[in-house]
Amino acid sequence: QVQLVESGGGVVQPGGSLRLSCAASGFTFNNHAIHWVRQAPGKGLEWVAVISNDGNVKYYADSVKGRFTISRDNSKNTLSLQMNSLRGEDTAVYSCVREAILVVGVATYYFDYWGQGTLVTVSS
Amino acid sequence: QSALTQPASVSGSPGQSITISCTGTSSDVGGYNYVSWYQQHPGKVPQLMIHEVSNRPSGVPDRFSGSKSGNTASLTISGLQAEDEADYFCCSYATGSSYVFGTVTKVTVL
Numbered sequence: 710q711v712q713l714v715e716s717g718g719g720v721v722q723p724g725g726s727l728r729l730s731c732a733a734s735g736f737t738f739n740n741h742a743i744h745w746v747r748q749a750p751g752k753g754l755e756w757v758a759v760i761s762n763d764g765n766v767k768y769y770a771d772s773v774k775g776r777f778t779i780s781r782d783n784s785k786n787t788l789s790l791q792m793n794s795l796r797g798e799d800t801a802v803y804s805c806v807r808e809a810i811l812v813v814g815v816a817t818y819y820f821d822y823w824g825q826g827t828l829v830t831v832s833s
Numbered sequence: 834q835s836a837l838t839q840p841a842s843v844s845g846s847p848g849q850s851i852t853i854s855c856t857g858t859s860s861d862v863g864g865y866n867y868v869s870w871y872q873q874h875p876g877k878v879p880q881l882m883i884h885e886v887s888n889r890p891s892g893v894p895d896r897f898s899g900s901k902s903g904n905t906a907s908l909t910i911s912g913l914q915a916e917d918e919a920d921y922f923c924c925s926y927a928t929g930s931s932y933v934f935g936t937v938t939k940v941t942v943l
Contacts, residue, residue, distance in 0.1 A: 753936050755934065756924075759930075768930040768931065770931060771931075804878075809881070818867035818885075819867070819869035820869070820881060820924070821881050821890075823878040
């Protein structure tokens, strides 16, 4: 069955860095674009970034642009999110989310599987 | 991007119909037919209920339907059942190759 398992969360000081990972299984990883979505405590969902199935196309939310980098290793079925210059407002549960496909390489703009998430806390 | 606006809560009796609205702008909901809806039970990951405004994935009961008018999308649950009690949120593709989520609606079955 499809599984997306995030790891790498923890407590980090403001200005610090953290790298999140998402291990995928149960499907052909390099067929799907994958997103990062976050939810701050008591707040709604916020889209963070997306990477295309082949890793060549990446988009970011304005709130993280220039600080976060999304990447993937299709040989290892893993997705990463490198987070630098972290701020208090980055505190959230970060989830990796699979974008549905009809045709490989063509965006569908909706999500069919979500991971449980990993908590990132930015605090001194 | 500001979050899409949804009512905080909607309730109905079993068998009734309820509608959840999702209001955005011409830069998201109104500008694209890429609105999706998700159901989330406590402690569970979200489940896709509707994609591209009104398309229902296989396995989703046909009592769930979606529509859009202008900058507002809607999810209707007809013939409300006890298992439909959950949180629901919408999501829209938005200008700038981004996405914006709704503010979450708690559905209560009376």
